[in-house]
Each structure stands twice: as structure tokens, then as C-alpha cells.
Amino acid sequence: MLFYGPPGTGKTTTALAIAHQLFGPELYKSRVLELNASDDRGINVVRTKIKDFAAVAVGSVQRQGGYPCPPYKIIILDEADSMTEDAQNALRRTMETYSRVTRFFFICNYISRIIEPLASRCAKFRFKPLSEEVMTSRVLYICNEEGLNLDSEALSTLSSISQGDLRRAITYLQSAARLFGSSISSRDLIGVSGVIPLEVVEAFFTACKSGNFDLANKEVNNIIAEGYPVSQMLSQLFDMVVEAADVSDEQKSRICKKLGEADKCLVDGGDEYLQLLDVASNTMRALCNMPEEFSYSN
Numbered sequence: 001m002l003f004y005g006p007p008g009t010g011k012t013t014t015a016l017a018i019a020h021q022l023f024g025p026e027l028y029k030s031r032v033l034e035l036n037a038s039d040d041r042g043i044n045v046v047r048t049k050i051k052d053f054a055a056v057a058v059g060s061v062q063r064q065g066g067y068p069c070p071p072y073k074i075i076i077l078d079e080a081d082s083m084t085e086d087a088q089n090a091l092r093r094t095m096e097t098y099s100r101v102t103r104f105f106f107i108c109n110y111i112s113r114i115i116e117p118l119a120s121r122c123a124k125f126r127f128k129p130l131s132e133e134v135m136t137s138r139v140l141y142i143c144n145e146e147g148l149n150l151d152s153e154a155l156s157t158l159s160s161i162s163q164g165d166l167r168r169a170i171t172y173l174q175s176a177a178r179l180f181g182s183s184i185s186s187r188d189l190i191g192v193s194g195v196i197p198l199e200v201v202e203a204f205f206t207a208c209k210s211g212n213f214d215l216a217n218k219e220v221n222n223i224i225a226e227g228y229p230v231s232q233m234l235s236q237l238f239d240m241v242v243e244a245a246d247v248s249d250e251q252k253s254r255i256c257k258k259l260g261e262a263d264k265c266l267v268d269g270g271d272e273y274l275q276l277l278d279v280a281s282n283t284m285r286a287l288c289n290m291p292e293e294f295s296y297s298n
Contacts, residue, residue, distance in 0.1 A: 001104070002119060004111040005127030008165030014127075015076050015105040022074070024067035031058065033075045046090040050075060054098040073102045081108035088115045095121055129164020132156075139169060148173070149183045157186040161193045196228045201236045205244075208283040216280040223276065230272040234259050234279065247287065254286040 003011040019032045033053045035045070053075060060071045077083070083091075095104055095118075106122060108114060136155050143150055150158070162169035175192040176184045190197060200223065207216040223233060241247060241255050262275045285291070 002106045002108070002111070002114065002122035002124045003127060004108050004114075004124065006129050006165065007109055008162075008167035008169075009127040009130055010166070011107045011127050012076075012078055015107060018105075019074050019076065022068055022070060024065050024069070026065070027067075027069060031073045033073070034078070035076065036078045042084055043086045043090050046087050046094060050091070051094055054094055054102040057101055072100070074105065075102060076105045076107070078107045079109075080106040081110045081113035085115060088118050092117055092121070130166055131164070132159045135159045135162065135164070135166060135169060138166060139173065142170065142173065146177070147182055148177055151185070154184055154186045154189060157189050161189065161195045194229065194232060196223075196232055196236055198236075200226075200228065201233065201240055204233070204280070205237065205240055205283075208280055209287050211284060211288040213281070213284065216284055217277065220273065220276050220280050224273050230276050231263065231266055233276065234263050234266075237279070237283075241283075251286045251289075255283050258282040258286075 001015075003015060005011060016034075020028060023031045033049070035049065053073065056073070058071055058073060080088075091104075095102075104122075106114065106118070111119065111124070136159060139150070139155060139158060142148070158169055158172060162172065172189055172193050173184070176188045179192060180188045204216075204219045204223065207219045210216075223230070238256060238259050241252055241259075244252075247255075258279055262270075262279050265275050266272065
């Protein structure tokens with residue numbers, strides 16, 4: 001089986017739950033091999049650990065404690081998209097040779113990094129980001145168990161900043177509880193998450209709409225002075241631009257193109273102030289229907 005999708009959506013937990021449900025606590029250790037492929041990612045691991053475990057035959061065992069105990073073993077490869085191409089190619093033969101006694105679970109975030117011959121041998125299951133209802137239900141359960149107090153606004157904020165990643169939501173909740181105690185507000189969660197407050201993004205966007213470069217430059221300086229990560233600013237600005245009803249599709253395309261270019265420059269080591277200033281300038285030109293490139297006449 002191949003489980004793929006964004007992090008924090010339950011891929012590894014599902015694989016472990018299936019293994020526990022099949023073998024129970026007594027046979028689990030002898031029948032299940034868990035490997036994090038980001039640590040054990042080379043071809044030598046396939047030739048030693050995986051092959052040695054897969055080759056061992058298992059006897060038929062009667063049902064124990066209500067568990068089916070099928071006559072095969074399970075190998076769980078977490079973060080399989082980190083494995084080298086040579087290691088993935090070596091796994092193809094191992095899977096075919098020992099398919100009668102061993103089953104494989106491949107877990108990854110990016111299915112495009114799994115070679116096609118390996119992916120085609122698996123039943124694929126895509127895990128989507130968790131819905132707000134599912135996130136809220138689980139977070140409320142955790143809060144009840146831990147004695148935490150969250151109001152409806154804080155719950156909505158936690159779901160929004162976690163973007164369907166339950167692991168991230170739990171981390172934010174834990175950090176906020178340590179810093180602020182049992183009563184956690186929306187502002188507390190924003191503070192520990194590194195998400196830029198909405199009013200800061202709105203002030204930047206409004207300054208760009210005004211067509212006043214000095215005002216836009218002032219907002220850029222404020223963002224840099226406050227130490228907000230510019231990459232996060234670009235991400236939140238993208239969401240705001242896409243959802244803006246008073247911005248045309250052509251204007252959105254110009255702004256989003258520049259956001260993508262600026263994000264790449266940041267990844268390549270570009271200066272945060274200059275990139276954000278460039279975004280502000282191009283956003284202002286797009287919103288005020290100025291040409292993309294200025295022409296200079298003699």
C-alpha cells in the first residue's frame with residue numbers, strides 16, 4: 001500500500017493501527033518492521049535490514065485474542081519519498097520475491113518522488129488535509145482531557161493556522177498551554193504559531209491599494225522591524241489576494257506571479273527587505289493598473 005498526502009493527516013497512524021489490528025500486542029514486534037526512510041534511505045538498508053526481515057518465513061498462527069494474525073509480515077517505510085532512487089529500484093525485486101510472506105506500507109508526502117515502477121505495484125490511498133470539523137472535534141477532546149479552555153474564536157483560529165495538519169495543531173496548543181496556562185485565546189495561538197496577525201497583512205495590502213509608494217515602503221519597514229518572516233507574509237498575502245472580491249483576475253495573476261518570483265528569490269538567499277519592497281511595488285502597480293514595466297522616453 002502507498003499512503004501519500006500532506007503531513008499531519010494520519011498516514012503513519014493509519015498504517016500502525018492496521019498492523020496492531022492484524023497482529024495484536026503479542027505478535028506485533030515479531031511481525032512488523034518500522035523504518036523511517038529519511039534516516040535509513042540508502043541501498044544498503046534494502047539489502048540488509050529490509051531483505052533479511054522480508055526473507056524470514058512465518059508459520060500459520062491461530063487467531064489470538066480476536067486478532068486475525070495473517071501468515072505474513074509487514075514492513076512500514078515512513079517518509080519513503082526520501083529514499084534514493086537506487087534503494088527504490090532495489091525494493092522492486094524484494095517486493096516481488098517475498099510477496100507471499102511480506103507486505104509493504106510506503107508512506108510519503110510527495111508521490112511524485114516515488115519511482116513509477118514502485119508506485120504501480122501498490123494500492124494508492126491519498127490523505128487530504130483534515131476538515132475543520134474533524135480538527136475541532138479532536139482538539140476539543142484533547143482540551144477536555146488536559147483541562148484546557150478554548151473559546152470558539154480560538155478553535156477557529158487554531159484550525160485556520162494549522163491548515164489541516166493535526167500534528168501542527170497539537171504542537172501549537174501545547175506551546176500555548178505552556179506559555180499562557182489553561183485559558184488560551186486566539187491571540188495566544190497566533191503568537192506561538194509565527195503566523196502574522198491579519199491586521200498587519202491588511203495594512204500592507206491597503207497601502208499597496210492606495211498607490212502611495214511612501215506608505216507602502218513604511219509598511220514594509222514595519223514588517224521587517226517587527227521580525228515577521230517574509231516567506232510567511234507572502235503566503236498570507238497570496239491567500240488575501242486570491243480571496244479579494246474587488247481585485248480582477250488579471251490583477252490577481254500579476255500579483256501572484258510576483259509573489260512566486262519573490263518566494264524563489266528568498267529560497268535562493270535573497271534579501272527579505274528588497275524582496276518585500278519589490279512585491280509591494282509590483283502589487284501597487286497591478287492594483288492601480290500601471291504597466292508592468294516602466295518605459296523611459298528621451
